[in-house]
Amino acid sequence: MTPDMAPLGGAPTESRRPSTIYDVATAAGVSHQTVSRLLKGYEGIRPETRAKVVQALEELDYRPNLTARSLKSGRSHRIAAFTHEASEVGPSRIAEGASAAARDAGYVLDLVFVDMHSPAAIEQSLELLTRHAFAGVLALASSDAMLRALAEVDFGVPVQLETEAATHSSFSETATTALVEHLASLGHRRLLHMAGPMTWSSARGRQHAYETATAHLGLESAGALHGDWSAGSGYRAVAELTELPDATAYVVANDQMALGVMLALKERGLRVPDDVSVVGVDDIPEAAYFDPPLTTVRNDFDATGRAAVQRLIARIEGAAPPPAPRRATEVIVRRSSAPAPAPDPAGRVR
Missing domain, CATH: 1.10.260.40 (lambda repressor-like DNA-binding domains)
Known part of the structure; x- marks a missing residue:
């Protein structure tokens, strides 16, 4: 009607x-x-x-009538958000927060999701952005390929590049360190890291934080496995091992991979957390309903997206940038982590 x-x-x-x-x-x-x-x-x-x-x-x-505002001021009120890996929890939820913040400020956010495995798709998306009148570009760059692609383009408008470098102030550093400290407090002394793809700065940051924290606390590391952030990659990394490492806890770089890790451990005869503890990062909505519920660190993706857009709009309008949001690091303790099991008579953990 x-x-x-x-x-x-x-x-x-x-x-x-x-x-x-x-x-x-x-x-x-x-x-x-x-x-x-x-x-x-x-x-x-x-x-x-x-x-x-x-x-x-x-x-x-x-x-607000954005068209009338643009005609009157001679300035666009559209922002382009250039991102990738739409299937991953982090990028998609950051984009949602960014869109909401843009709307609150009287801007329209145009999301452009790019297949970073296709050079032709990258080139086509970048060309699309340069042909339209945007007030600014928000680049949610998680991978090295994204950064390389953006470095070759002059958009002619303010660009806000959002990436997580492996620094002492990053979420990767504080979250992973907090998880290692949590496991140490439960008596775990030999850990293993399930890392994300090393082409992502956040994955490198979390592995670096894991290595630094274990060394600082005098813990042993059984090494690292690598996945692509998906539950399937976490499952395969453990299921395909010839022999399981002698570790009492797995520090997994995100919750989705932790889901796969827990299933693979169960199929290989280990109980979580009786035989081995598993912890993740992000606190996705499903984490509380894993079997067992997952111990993790909450990542406020919405706040990240909102803050990124607010910084970009400040640059567009020539205003002072807003202060960076304070991100509290809180370990959400659930049943996937427990005190380390006692060693068997041979001195092994199992």
């Missing part, structure tokens, strides 16, 4: 025109200039006035 059609048996209904800032101003009992200043992010508005305007915006379902 179109907006001008009536319900069955009723009279025709009128199409409701979009609300304007003048409608909002009338409803809130303020001037249209006050509404305009609030929409532009001006902070010097009295709290009681701000509350009335916000209420009027919600009641009237006000939506």
Whole structure:
């Protein structure tokens, strides 16, 4: 049924025109200039006035006319977000947070997902971005291939590059270190790392943090296995081993691989956590429902995406960048981690 059609048996209904800032101003009992200043992010508005305007915006379902704004200012209000691995939890949820933040600021976010395994697809996507009038480009670059592709393009607009380097202030460092410390507190002394693809900076950061933390705490490492972030790769990495390593705990670089690791261990006759503990990173919604529920560290993907867009918009509008969000590192302890098992009479852990 179109907006001008009536319900069955009723009279025709009128199409409701979009609300304007003048409608909002009338409803809130303020001037249209006050509404305009609030929409532009001006902070010097009295709290009681701000509350009335916000209420009027919600009641009237006000939506800014981006086309009119662009024509009047001569500036686009579209942002391109260039990312890849849409099937992975992290990139997709970061993109969701970025889209929400752009919408809140009166911008439209155009998501461009790229197959990094196809050079032709990369070239086509980059060409698409350069042919359109964007106010800025958000590059959610997780892999080395993405970084190389972006380095060869001049978009002619502000670009916000978001990548996680292996630094002491990164989430990879703090999350992995916290997990190793958690396992050490349970008496584990020999660990194994299930790493992500080394073409990703976050995977390198987590492996580096694992190696640093085990050495600092005087723990032994049984080495590292490698996957591609998927549950299947975690499963295969363990299932295809000729002999399981002599480790009492697996520090897995993300929750999805941890799911595969736990199934492979179970099929090889080991009980989690009685015989071996498994921990992951990210705290995806399903982690609490693994068998057993997974001990992990929460990764606030939504906040990451929002902060990235806010930094880009600040550059577009020539404003001071917002402060970086404070990310608390909290180990979510569930049943997949437990005290280390006692060694058998031969001195082995199992």
